[in-house]
Amino acid sequence: MARGKIMAITAGAVLALAGLSYSVYWFSGGIRGGQSGTGTGMAADRIAPQFKLKDALNQEVSLSQFRGQLTLVHFWASWCPPCLAELPKVLELARQFQGRPFKIVLISLDENWKDAAKALPAGPLPSNIVSLIDPTSKVAEEYGSYQFPESYLLDPSQKIVTKWVGGQAWDSEPIHKLLERLMGAVSG
Numbered sequence: 001m002a003r004g005k006i007m008a009i010t011a012g013a014v015l016a017l018a019g020l021s022y023s024v025y026w027f028s029g030g031i032r033g034g035q036s037g038t039g040t041g042m043a044a045d046r047i048a049p050q051f052k053l054k055d056a057l058n059q060e061v062s063l064s065q066f067r068g069q070l071t072l073v074h075f076w077a078s079w080c081p082p083c084l085a086e087l088p089k090v091l092e093l094a095r096q097f098q099g100r101p102f103k104i105v106l107i108s109l110d111e112n113w114k115d116a117a118k119a120l121p122a123g124p125l126p127s128n129i130v131s132l133i134d135p136t137s138k139v140a141e142e143y144g145s146y147q148f149p150e151s152y153l154l155d156p157s158q159k160i161v162t163k164w165v166g167g168q169a170w171d172s173e174p175i176h177k178l179l180e181r182l183m184g185a186v187s188g
Helices: 001-031 081-094 114-118 138-143 173-186
Strands: 053-054 060-062 069-074 102-108 129-133 149-156 160-165
Touching: 001 081, 069 081, 069 138, 069 173, 081 102, 081 114, 102 114, 114 129, 138 149, 149 173
Parallel strands: 069 102, 102 129
Antiparallel strands: 053 060, 069 149, 149 160
């Protein structure tokens, strides 16, 4: 009986310490502003981790290829119901901003293209979308992504402007205004 009580107290202390550590991380600027799942996003204020991943044709694509334009890095997976619900909205966002200095980099966390392809629409994707796969989730981990879908908006120098956690209303006025303002800075 005493042993069980000691274990319960120890477990409670560990959980309290973990909660305190996360709070210190949060309020010290490890994660700044906004709330997950909102259209306002979470400002990250750091240079995006660089990566090289393969596309469906096994061609290597580097994030640095998109320097000079606004880039949305979007982590998703076919096994993630919120990701599947949001994917058509991301594709529509891409269609609305085709021909502008805006690229969407879809990064699937599936283990293979066969699984990822089941979730993508048949036929070509909008021209401003690049679809990649991160089968080991290494890139997602480098970004600090653990709750999917997650999206990072990068400015032309590839500094993270905003981080969104969870599904977003990509057709919302605040998101469109943010994209328009940042694209205006790119082309102006």
